[in-house]
Amino acid sequence: MIINPEIERYMHGLLPPRDAVLAEMEAVAERRKIPIVGPAVARVLAQLVMITGAKRIFELGSAIGYSTIWLARAAGPGAEVHYTDGSAENAREARTYIERAGVASSIHVHVGDALTVLSQTPGQFDFVFNDVDKEGYPAVLEAVPSRLKRGGIFATDNTLWYERVLNPSEPSDRAVAEFNQKLYESTQFFTSLLPIRDGLSVAVRL
Numbered sequence: 732m733i734i735n736p737e738i739e740r741y742m743h744g745l746l747p748p749r750d751a752v753l754a755e756m757e758a759v760a761e762r763r764k765i766p767i768v769g770p771a772v773a774r775v776l777a778q779l780v781m782i783t784g785a786k787r788i789f790e791l792g793s794a795i796g797y798s799t800i801w802l803a804r805a806a807g808p809g810a811e812v813h814y815t816d817g818s819a820e821n822a823r824e825a826r827t828y829i830e831r832a833g834v835a836s837s838i839h840v841h842v843g844d845a846l847t848v849l850s851q852t853p854g855q856f857d858f859v860f861n862d863v864d865k866e867g868y869p870a871v872l873e874a875v876p877s878r879l880k881r882g883g884i885f886a887t888d889n890t891l892w893y894e895r896v897l898n899p900s901e902p903s904d905r906a907v908a909e910f911n912q913k914l915y916e917s918t919q920f921f922t923s924l925l926p927i928r929d930g931l932s933v934a935v936r937l
């Protein structure tokens with residue numbers, strides 16, 4: 732845990748309760764160790780969508796659809812949110828939650844490699860959320876700029892990678908550290924890394 736555990740508990744204590752579907756998903760994720768963003772980070776993503784008025788959203792790495800539902804609800808009616816996951820079983824489960832959450836009409840569920848799906852989905856996006864396997868982060872950073880409109884948001888979870896960016900030893904550590912360095916250096920983005928939960932990077936496409 733990156734944040735002082737007491738601060739983490741305090742912040743979580745402030746969060747309003749989630750509805751039945753999200754609360755069930757949080758419980759399932761905790762029980763089955765599914766790495767969802769959780770409500771504190773989900774609220775930041777939702778705020779970014781609300782602030783920017785994003786309607787066309789692409790998510791790389793969606794698991795059971797927890798963050799997808801938050802994004803779709805924040806984007807509201809007329810949104811187009813693309814869910815992607817390599818696991819057909821995750822997608823099947825996500826569909827049931829998405830249906831119950833009342834956002835099925837705005838979410839497109841894709842099974843397959845997220846970057847392949849992105850390359851096959853035409854048009855520009857207002858918002859891209861990256862949460863794939865960490866070794867894939869540098870490739871995501873290569874692909875996203877040309878697919879994001881100017882002023883669009885590129886958000887990425889786990890960019891502190893449970894402190895492993897401090898002393899990268901595994902390939903995933905090095906990939907996240909490289910991603911962070913390149914994202915900050917990029918002239919195509921204006922970036923901040925928010926030290927919330929496991930680190931959330933927010934980059935505006937210039």
Ligand SMILES: C[S@@+](CC[C@H](N)C(=O)[O-])C[C@H]1O[C@@H](n2cnc3c(N)ncnc32)[C@H](O)[C@@H]1O
Nearest residue numbers: 767768792794797798816817844845862863864
């Ligand atoms: C951290 S979880 C996503 C959690 C989700 N964003 C949430 O917060 O509710 C990562 C998911 O991405 C999927 N994944 C990882 N790498 C992927 C890739 N290259 N293409 C598609 N899915 C991928 C995994 O199967 C896993 O379910």
